[in-house]
Amino acid sequence: MERVYIPQDAKSIISTSSKGDQSKWLVGDKWIKENTRGYENMAEYVASIILKSSTLPKTAYISYTPCLIEKYDGIVKEGCYSLDFRGSLQEVTLERLFESNFETTDDILNNTRYSTADKFNAILEKIHLFTGLDVSYEIAQMLAFDAFILNEDRHTNNILFLYNPRTAVWQLAPIFDHGLSLLSDIGDYPLDKPISILKRKLKAKPFNSSFTKQLSLYKGEPFIHQHLLLKQLDESPYNLGRAKDVILSQLKDSRLQQLIIH
Known part of the structure; x- marks a missing residue:
């Protein structure tokens, strides 16, 4: 693993998630x-x-690479990195977009x-009013992807827009930040418990706590190539552990077949 x-x-x-804080650093790019x-x-x-x-x-999402993080004091931890996609653009979360227009998402979501x-x-509709963007399809597809990976952290600060001040x-920013997916939180989802049982505890965000109900917002074509996915999982140089097992379970889920190209 790269260091x-x-x-x-x-x-x-x-970085604040729905489950607490996480340390991250911007080093170079x-x-x-x-x-x-x-x-x-x-x-x-x-x-x-x-x-x-x-x-x-490829421009629609951010790729992550596992790594070992060596801190200046010699402590080594596991983590991952991605390339900075912002460039000279300003990042504005969905929540901040509403706040800057003197509104709040809570009035709608609650x-x-x-x-x-x-x-x-x-x-x-508010996004269109504030930015001129029609991103209904893209955000519905992102929520469908979240249902596939069981992402429990798609709060309103994890939907991001980029603004060019010039x-x-x-x-709409690329899809990013999937760390709290695939049952990765082993405190809440112990490794010795069956995946089928643990999946029942999961709650989605932000429009409904049910992944199935958020999945129903997506009306598009299947977009995940099962053959390519299985090939990449098998050829990965890393020990994927339970993350791979969760995906194999998801591929068999009847509710998710609308997303899969067989």
């Missing part, structure tokens, strides 16, 4: 993230494998009178 060195003067950035709850690095890597085995263009589709449509043009 990445964190110099003493590297700025540590605390690499974002480096440390495992804190289990095998987040392998979850990120396997998610990358799935996306590489899909019909999505409205008990709204169905899952109502919440989705209301949020996407041209005043918005774009």
Whole structure:
């Protein structure tokens, strides 16, 4: 596994997830993230494998590479890295987008009178109003992918937009941050418990706690090539552990067949 060195003067950035904080660093053009709850690095890597085995263009997602993180004090931890995709563009999370327009996503997402589709449509209408973007298909596809990898961390700060201040043009950022997927949190999902049992505990975000109901928002064509995915899993140079077992289980799930190209 590749070893990445964190110099003493590297700025540590605390990334907040729905389960707590995670240390990460920007060193050169690499974002480096440390495992804190289990095998987040392998979850990120396997998610990358799935996306590489899909019909999505390479510009639509971020790839992650597992690594050993060597800190300046000699401590070595497992983690992963990805390339910085922002360039000169400003990043604006979905939550921040609403706040900058003096609104909040809570007014929509916590409205008990709204169905899952109502919440989705209301949020996407606001996105269009604020940015001019129609990204309903892309975000529905991202939620379908989340259902496939059991991503429990797609909160409103994990949907990102990029803004070009020179041209005043918005774009949806590539799909990123899948560390809390594939049952990677071994505290909440112990390694000695059956995958089928653990999957029942999972809760989705942000439009519904049910992955199945969020999956129903996607009306597009299948986009995951099963043959390519199995080939990449088998040829991986890393020990994928339970992350691979979860994917094999997901490929057999009848509710997910609409996503799979056989």
